[in-house]
Amino acid sequence: MAKVAFLGLGVMGFPMAGHLAAKGHEVTVWNRSPARAGAWAARFSGRVAESARAAAEGAEFVMACVGNDDDLREVCLGAEGAFAGLAKGAVFVDHTTVSAQVTRELAEVLAQSGRGFIDAPVSGGQAGAENGVLSVMCGGTEADYARAEPVIAAYARICRRIGDSGAGQLAKMMNQICIAGLMQGLSEALAFGSRAGLDGEAVVEVISQGAAGSWQMVNRHKTMLADRFDFGFAVDWMRKDLKICLETADQIGASLPVTALVDQFYKDVQNMGGGRNDTSSLIRRLPR
Structure with a gap:
């Protein structure tokens, strides 16, 4: 067991x-x-610290799951930041979805003082976190990963080191690129079926067992057909993630035409007042 x-x-x-x-x-x-x-x-066994620095003091591992690049820098750096309290030999594990750039910056800060940094963004959503079955993709040194992996296992279905610092974040970008395209395809299919007068649930029962099947189809089709989106991973956060994907694509010379298009569709959903809705709310743009 670890502190x-x-x-x-x-x-x-x-x-x-x-x-x-x-x-x-x-x-x-x-x-x-x-x-x-x-x-x-009040719900779990543990103690509360008054600052990120105080929380990090004496810890062997410090996990973070905040909002974006700026939030992560604020939590890590400065007089009351976690890095100020992190002991030599400790490992910082960042579960936030952020840019690979900020990951590498912060990892370098710790490497210079004999402390480790693992970028470890997750996939699986709120349900995955609650049930302890997240997919965790990691970047960092083999030694730091080997130490952190048994602790991460507390809430992971699968945890893998993808490569050096930043590799975890790049893998998470791939994850979000996949989800964006899949969600738009599922939205179009369900809207098409509704316009054609088909029973969407009956169709999904069949096609989800074939080549079209996906996590999104199995877990989101019922709520999409019921026009219910007050849960899950928010559109605002998805647009934050897709912005990172598109900026990184520009930096490395990759082409993401579908991702760029779906990002604009999510902007439409935001303009409709659905920024806090689940990402499956893409279907709201389509006539049914």
């Missing part, structure tokens, strides 16, 4: 930190909203 700090108790971080406590790790949490941290402590 672990967890920074950021949103819809993902809250249950992830809970799984660490349930597995017997000694967990200290910190959140920018103290009330959220208090609610976590």
Whole structure:
């Protein structure tokens, strides 16, 4: 068992930190909203720190799951940031979906002082976090990964090192590129079926068992047909992720025409007032 700090108790971080406590790790949490941290402590076994720095002090591993590049820098750097309290030999594990650039910047800061950094973005959504079955894609040194992987296992279905620092974030970009195209295709298919007068659930029961099947189809078709989107991974966050994908594509000379198009479709959903809706709300743009 390890001494672990967890920074950021949103819809993902809250249950992830809970799984660490349930597995017997000694967990200290910190959140920018103290009330959220208090609610976590009331539910799970662990203590609450007053700052990211205080949470990191004495921890062997510090996990973070915050919002974006700027949030991550704020949590890590500065007098009250986690890096100020992180001991030599400790490993920082970042579960936030951010750019590979900020990942490499922060990893270099720690490497210069004998501390480790693993970029470890996750896939599986809120349900995956709550059920402890996330897919975790990691970047960093083999030694740091080998130390962190048994701790990450508390909430992972699968955890793999993809390569050096930044590789985890690049793999997460691939994940989001796939989801964007799949979700648009599923939206068009369900809207098409509705216009054609077919029973969407009956059709999905058949085609989900064939080559068209996907996680999105199995887990989202019923709520899409019911026009219910008040859950899951928000459109606002998906657009943040796709922005990272598109900027990185420009940097490396990759072409993402479908991703760029779907990103604009998500902008339409935002303009319709659906920024906090699940990403499956793409179907709202289409006549049914």
